Amino acid sequence: MRVNHDRLQRRMSEFGLDALVSTTAENLTYLTGVSSVHLDMFPHTGRAFAVLSQDTRAGALFVCGRCEVDQFLDADERIVEAIAYGPFHRELPQRLALDHEDSLLRGVSDDRRFDNALSALTHAVKQACPGGGRVAVDEDGVPADFLDELGKWLSGWHLVPGAGHLRHVRQVKTERETELVAAAARVAENAIRATVAVMGEGVTERELVREFNRSVAAQGGTPRFTLIRIGANAVAGQRQPTTTALRLGQAVWFDVGAVVDGYWCDIARVATLGDPAPRLARLYDAVLAGEQAALDQARPGMTGQELFALTVDAVRDAGIPHYQRNHVGHGIGVEVYDPVLIRPDSTDALQTGTVVNIETPYYEFGFGCVHVEDPFVVGPDGNRLLTTLPRELFVIR
Incomplete structure (x- = not known):
């Protein structure tokens, strides 16, 4: 089960919410398992x-355009009712016997x-x-005039704002969500391996990017x-290859992200063709020491700013005394930046089940x-890394 129902119901009870409405693609995926084609194609309009009552386990009411209402059949959380709107036509030839799923789809499609x-x-x-109540509507996915x-x-x-409630709930991942983050990470890891395998003299950034994207799609x-850049180009990492x-x-710098089954991965590595320059190796060891300090010392109850400080201090102590950053990580899940943010002003606390991308x-x-x-996932007695890539x-020789 993807949804953290216990946490969601506690939140609704604490704030006196009678219903909850998701409006974004990410929250729809979280609550139903549906990756909306419509929201992906038309993110602004x-x-x-997904609409849930206080009894969230009873299932969501799924509301979408009639064209994509067939997606309710892909839901992996319970859908209590699929509700279609707008024009679209699915014809039924005479004497055609429909299977179970097509019969369900016809019933929803024909409701005009x-x-x-x-x-x-x-x-x-x-x-x-029914009869009125306090409804939290995710304000992030619709304009003010719609609300x-x-x-x-x-x-x-x-009606009250709902985005913050959903983000709060999503901070603590269920075991199923942790598995989905780890599975997405494996796809990126495999794609990095595939890309490293084609590294050789003369290969271009564009070719490396193409190989990574090919591998992700193939999986x-x-x-x-x-973001794959060669040598000094990596200082401008957001530019086109x-x-x-x-x-x-x-050196080849990798900072790569992908979505698999609705969940994000975000992984970075550095590879060198031949032996690295001594300074490159020293600097890499320093940033790796910072990441390792976070993995070793992050604990439930620690704030984002506390984890930020110990991570930055570890990098400085390991060989980059002037090291400075705006953040050193973030939660990850159906959004690439889930709670909590690991930055100097973050007072949000890690909890058991928080997945941190350090x-x-x-x-x-x-x-x-x-x-x-x-x-990595934060645990009560230590943390668990969700990647296996070294x-x-x-060093490619």
């Missing part, structure tokens, strides 16, 4: 929702009560908490950012970047 997202969502909220209009349609209900994932060709003795990059003009990044500097 698409409308698809709702012309638009507002009317369908209003119906779902009234089903979840204003929804308030008019639900005049007997009190069923979707590349989301593929170039035709810069790899030479013996140079990272210690160091950028320098004329040099490039050394960087290592991995996810974290030492890759």
Whole structure:
């Protein structure tokens, strides 16, 4: 089970919430397992929702356009009702016998009560908490005028912001979520291995990026950012890959992310073609020491700023005394930046089950970047790394 129902129900009880509405693709995936085609294609104007009552285990009401309502059949959390809106047609030839799933789809497709997202969502909220109540609506996925209009349609209900509640719940991962993060990480690890395997003199950044993306896609994932730069180019890591060709003795920086089954991975490594320059090796050892300190010392109850401080101090003590960062990691799950953020002003506390993506990059003009990044799950008696790829500097001979 993906959803942390105990935590969700406690949160709803604490804040007196009678229903909860998701509006973003990430929260829809979290609550239902559905990766909305519509929200992916039309992230600014698409409308698809999951609506839950206080009894969250009873299942979600899934609201979406009639074109993609077939996706309710892919849900891996319980769907109590699928509600379609808008125009779309699925024809049924005479005398064609439908199987069970097609019969379910026909029933939903043929329900023509709702012309638009507002009317369908209003119906779902009234089903979840009839007679009025306090409804938390995720404000991140819809514009203010949509919320204003929804308030008019639900005049007997009190709408309050819901994004923060969902992010709070998602901070503590279920075992199923931890497995999904680890599975996504394996895809990225395998793709890094595949890319390292084609490293040789003359190979370009574009070719390395193409190989990484090919491997991710071949494993069923979707590349989301593929930052692979050669040598000093890594100081400008967010730029597009170039035709810069790899030479013996140079480093290749990887900071790569992908989504697999709705969950993110975000991993960083450095590989060198031939023996690394001594300074490169020393700097890499220092950032690796910082990551290791975080893995060893992170504990439930520790704040993001406390973990930030000990990680930065470890990098400085290990050989980069001037090391400075805006953050050294973040939670990860259905969003690449889930709670908590590991930065100097973060007072949010780690909890048992929080998955932290810890990272210690160091950028320098004329040099490039050394960087290592991995996810780990915080445990009551120690932490568990969710990657198996060696974290030492890759040396290709």
